[in-house]
Amino acid sequence: MKKIFKIQKTKKVKTVVNRPINDIDVSVKMIHTGRILTVDDVNKNRSSKYSYLVFDFS
Amino acid sequence: MVAYEFIDNGSRVDSDGVKIDVFAFHATLVNQRYIVEVLHMEHDIHVVQFFLKNHRLSGNRFNMLLNAHNKTHVFYVLNTIVNIVKTIFKRNNQASFGFMGAPIRKESSRKYNSKNINPDGTIKNTKRFSSYSLYVKRYFPPTLFTHIDYEDTSCYLLKNNKNVNLTKKVSDNYLNEVISAKYN
Numbered sequence: 001m002k003k004i005f006k007i008q009k010t011k012k013v014k015t016v017v018n019r020p021i022n023d024i025d026v027s028v029k030m031i032h033t034g035r036i037l038t039v040d041d042v043n044k045n046r047s048s049k050y051s052y053l054v055f056d057f058s
Numbered sequence: 059m060v061a062y063e064f065i066d067n068g069s070r071v072d073s074d075g076v077k078i079d080v081f082a083f084h085a086t087l088v089n090q091r092y093i094v095e096v097l098h099m100e101h102d103i104h105v106v107q108f109f110l111k112n113h114r115l116s117g118n119r120f121n122m123l124l125n126a127h128n129k130t131h132v133f134y135v136l137n138t139i140v141n142i143v144k145t146i147f148k149r150n151n152q153a154s155f156g157f158m159g160a161p162i163r164k165e166s167s168r169k170y171n172s173k174n175i176n177p178d179g180t181i182k183n184t185k186r187f188s189s190y191s192l193y194v195k196r197y198f199p200p201t202l203f204t205h206i207d208y209e210d211t212s213c214y215l216l217k218n219n220k221n222v223n224l225t226k227k228v229s230d231n232y233l234n235e236v237i238s239a240k241y242n
Contacts, residue, residue, distance in 0.1 A: 030176055032210050037200070052197060
């Protein structure tokens with residue numbers, strides 16, 4: 001029995017780059033937002049042996 | 059609160075026009091001198107930064123970690139900074155305070171810490187940020203200061219509640235402005 005092999009040729013795709021990659025601006029701008037801590041958040045893991053500072057200088 | 063004694067070395071204005079109050083203290087436990095700079099930013103925000111006097115000319119002066127094993131000394135340094143903050147508050151009772159937990163060298167390396175480095179160059183949750191934020195929660199009353207946590211950039215703001223103009227939106231926008239000016 002004769003075996004027939006089919007050879008498929010893949011078409012080569014040529015990529016054309018119009019300008020050097022170094023010229024492309026890749027800087028990223030992120031917007032950072034804070035989180036307001038509640039009194040419970042502040043007191044979490046806070047030992048009661050410490051007392052808050054007094055800021056009354058009047 | 060046990061701390062080192064500090065001296066007020068006056069003020070200067072940097073090349074960007076920012077007024078900086080300069081303080082200094084001698085850490086007698088380790089026999090080293092420190093410089094503390096308080097930057098007067100917009101909206102009465104005061105940014106506190108400190109470094110060893112020996113490192114004052116180094117570009118990495120905020121990133122070096124020294125004597126961290128000596129916990130008494132570390133607490134003395136932080137207590138001294140708090141005393142300086144109280145001095146600033148005496149001069150301006152609308153003052154808010156901010157800090158950035160500067161990364162140590164390993165934290166700013168993409169090789170070791172790529173997962174915490176943001177695309178814009180800021181660094182998440184640094185060691186200093188974790189320590190300092192725990193420390194300020196211990197001493198700064200939430201009734202007087204709103205604690206705003208910027209974990210993504212390792213920044214922290216103690217917003218003075220007397221300063222009604224400094225809203226969360228204003229502080230967010232200002233932080234983003236400062237970051238884009240610094241990193242871009």
